[in-house]
Amino acid sequence: MNKISLKFSTMITTVALAAMLAGVWLAEIYRQHDSRAMLLPDRVMTLFPDPKPLTAFALTDDKNRVFDLASLKGKWSFLFFGFTHCPDVCPTTLAVLARARDSIAKNMAGAEDIQFVFISVDPNRDTASKLRQYVDYFDATFLGVTGDSAQIGNLAAQLGATYQVAITPGLENYPVYHTTAVFLLDPRARSHAVFTPPHDAEAISKRFKVVRELAAGYAT
Amino acid sequence: MRWRHPVIVCLISALSLVPAASAGGGVSVRDAWIRETPPGMTMMAGYMQMRNNTSRPQFLVAASSSGFESVMIHRTVVKDGMAGMVHLSQIELAPDAGLIFAPGGNHLMLMNPRLALRAGDAVVVKLEFRGGLVLPVTFEVRR
Numbered sequence: 001m002n003k004i005s006l007k008f009s010t011m012i013t014t015v016a017l018a019a020m021l022a023g024v025w026l027a028e029i030y031r032q033h034d035s036r037a038m039l040l041p042d043r044v045m046t047l048f049p050d051p052k053p054l055t056a057f058a059l060t061d062d063k064n065r066v067f068d069l070a071s072l073k074g075k076w077s078f079l080f081f082g083f084t085h086c087p088d089v090c091p092t093t094l095a096v097l098a099r100a101r102d103s104i105a106k107n108m109a110g111a112e113d114i115q116f117v118f119i120s121v122d123p124n125r126d127t128a129s130k131l132r133q134y135v136d137y138f139d140a141t142f143l144g145v146t147g148d149s150a151q152i153g154n155l156a157a158q159l160g161a162t163y164q165v166a167i168t169p170g171l172e173n174y175p176v177y178h179t180t181a182v183f184l185l186d187p188r189a190r191s192h193a194v195f196t197p198p199h200d201a202e203a204i205s206k207r208f209k210v211v212r213e214l215a216a217g218y219a220t
Numbered sequence: 221m222r223w224r225h226p227v228i229v230c231l232i233s234a235l236s237l238v239p240a241a242s243a244g245g246g247v248s249v250r251d252a253w254i255r256e257t258p259p260g261m262t263m264m265a266g267y268m269q270m271r272n273n274t275s276r277p278q279f280l281v282a283a284s285s286s287g288f289e290s291v292m293i294h295r296t297v298v299k300d301g302m303a304g305m306v307h308l309s310q311i312e313l314a315p316d317a318g319l320i321f322a323p324g325g326n327h328l329m330l331m332n333p334r335l336a337l338r339a340g341d342a343v344v345v346k347l348e349f350r351g352g353l354v355l356p357v358t359f360e361v362r363r
Contacts, residue, residue, distance in 0.1 A: 084258075087265035087330075088296045089303045091255055092323040130260070137258030162302050173263070173331065177304035197298075198324065 044195060044203045047211065051190035057155045059119070059147035062132035067117075067145045072189040076114045076212065079183040081161050083122035083176045084134045091138075092199075094118065097182065098139040099201035100208075108209055113187065119155070120146040121163040121178050159183050159191055184208070186215060245353035246274035247313065252359045254330060255323075256339045264288075264337070266328035266345060266359050267321045272313035279350040281310045287343040289332035296324050305329070310350070339363040 054069060061067040078097060082090035097116055105111035118135050120126035123146040126134075131144030146152065149165075156163060156179075163178040182195040182204070193211055195204055241250040252268035272278045283291040293308045303324075311326065313319045321327050328345065337343065341361040348354050 084261060085263050087255075087257070087263040088294075088305065088323060088327050091257060091265075133260055134258045162300065164302065164304075175304055177299075177302040179301055180298065180303045181301070 044200070045184075045193050045207045045211075046196065047193045048191060051186060051188075051192045052158075053188065053190045054155075054158050054185070057158070058151050059145045059155065060128065062128045062135065062144035064128050067143075067147075069189055072185050074113065074187050076187060076192075076208070077185040078114070078116045079119060079159070079185065080117070081119045081121055081156060081163055081178045083120050083165075083178070084126050084130060085122065085173065086176065086178075089178075089180055090118075093180065093182070093197075094135070094138040094142070096199045096201050096204070098142070100204040101139055101141065103201055103205035104208060107205065108212070114208075116142045118142060118144050119152065120144065121152055121156070122165055122176055123147060123149070123152070124165070124167065160194075184211070242355055242357045243273075244355045245349065247272055247278055247347075247349065247353070247355060249347070249355065249357045252345075252357050253362045254337065254343065254359045256337065256361050256363045259336065262332050264330040264333060265294075265323070266291075266330055267323065268328075268357065268359070270313060270319045270321070272315060272317055272319070275315045277315055278313040278353075279310045280313065280347055281350050282348040283328055283345055284348070285330065285343060285345040287334055287337070287345075288330045289334070291331070291345060292329045293326070294329040295326050337361045 054072070056069050059067040061071075078100075080090075080093055080097065082093070084090070101111075101114070101116055104114060116139065118131070120131055126144075126146050128144075128146075131146060135142035135144040152163075155161075161179040161181070161183065163176070166175045166177075168174045180197045182199065183191065184193040184195065186192040192215075193207075195207075241248065242252075243249070248271045249268050250271075252266065254264050254266045257264050270280070280293060283293060285291055293311055294305045295308055296303055297306055298304075308326075311319070319326070330345075339361050343359050343361065344356050345359055346354050346356050
C-alpha cells in the first residue's frame with residue numbers, strides 16, 4: 001500500500017468515525033429533547049410563536065346550542081371549515097381527523113380535553129340536524145357548527161380562514177370555496193397552530209402531542 | 221362446505237376480480253371506488269386509476285350511471301388557499317400513460333344517488349370517450 005492510499009484510507013476512516021459520532025450525538029439530542037427537535041419547520045404544521053387570543057363570536061352547534069368563545073376554553077380545539085355538499089375535500093379531511101382523534105385518544109392521556117369542530121360555511125343548506133347527521137358519521141364526538149354569514153365571517157377572519165359561497169339563483173349545487181387548513185386552538189382560545197394539507201392522521205396526532213407537551217412545559 | 225375442486229375455486233376467485241378492472245378500446249381502469257357518505261348526503265365522489273394503452277391521446281368526455289341522477293367530471297383545485305371544484309368538459313389521457321382520479325384531485329362527482337349506497341355496494345358507471353367508446357366500470361363503495 002503506498003503512502004497516498006494509506007493517507008486516503010485514514011481520512012475515510014476519520015470521516016466515517018466522525019459521522020458515526022455525530023449520529024450518536026444527534027440521536028441523544030433527539031432522545032433528550034425529542035419533542036423540541038421534532039418542531040423543526042415542516043409542511044404539516046405551522047406553530048404560531050405568539051398565539052393570538054380570539055375575540056367574541058357567536059355561532060350555533062348541531063344541537064342548537066350557542067357555540068362561542070366560552071365553548072373553546074379549557075379544550076384544545078381542531079377547527080375545519082367546509083360544507084356538507086362537498087364530495088371530495090370535506091369527507092377526505094374529516095375521515096383523516098377521525099383517525100387523528102383515534103390516534104390521539106389511544107396514545108395520550110386526557111383525550112377528554114380535545115374537541116373537533118366542523119364549521120359549515122353554507123348555513124343556507126346545512127341545518128343543525130343535517131350537520132349532526134353529517135359529523136356523526138365520521139366520529140360521534142365531532143361537533144358541527146354554523147351560524148349567520150357575518151358570524152362565520154368573523155371567526156374565519158380571526159383565524160385567517162377564507163371561504164366564498166357563490167349562491168346562484170336557480171342553481172341547486174352552487175359552488176363553495178373554502179380553506180383546507182385545520183386550525184388548532186389552545187385551551188385559552190388562542191390560535192395556536194395550523195395544519196396544512198395534504199392532511200395525515202399520524203402526522204397530526206404526533207405534532208399535537210408535541211405541541212401539548214410544550215404548552216404544558218411553558219405553563220409550569 | 222369443503223371445496224373439492226380447485227378449478228371452481230380459481231374460477232370464483234377470477235370472477236370476483238372482474239369488477240376491479242375494466243378495459244376496452246385501449247383504455248383500462250382499475251381500483252375504481254366511490255367514497256361512502258354520511259346518510260342522506262346527495263353528493264358523492266368517485267375515484268379510479270385510468271390508463272391509455274394506445275399511442276394516441278384519448279379523451280374522457282362524459283360519464284353516466286343508472287345509479288345517479290347525474291355524473292360530472294370534476295377537479296378539486298386550490299386557489300388562494302381555498303379549495304373549490306371545477307367542472308371539466310373533457311379530460312385528456314396522454315398516449316401510453318396513466319391518469320389518476322384521487323381525493324383532492326380529479327374525481328367523478330356523482331349526484332343524487334337513486335338508492336342509498338353503503339360500503340360494499342357496487343355501482344356501474346359508464347365512461348364515454350371521444351370517438352364513441354363507452355367503457356362500463358364497476359365502482360365499489362368504500363368507507
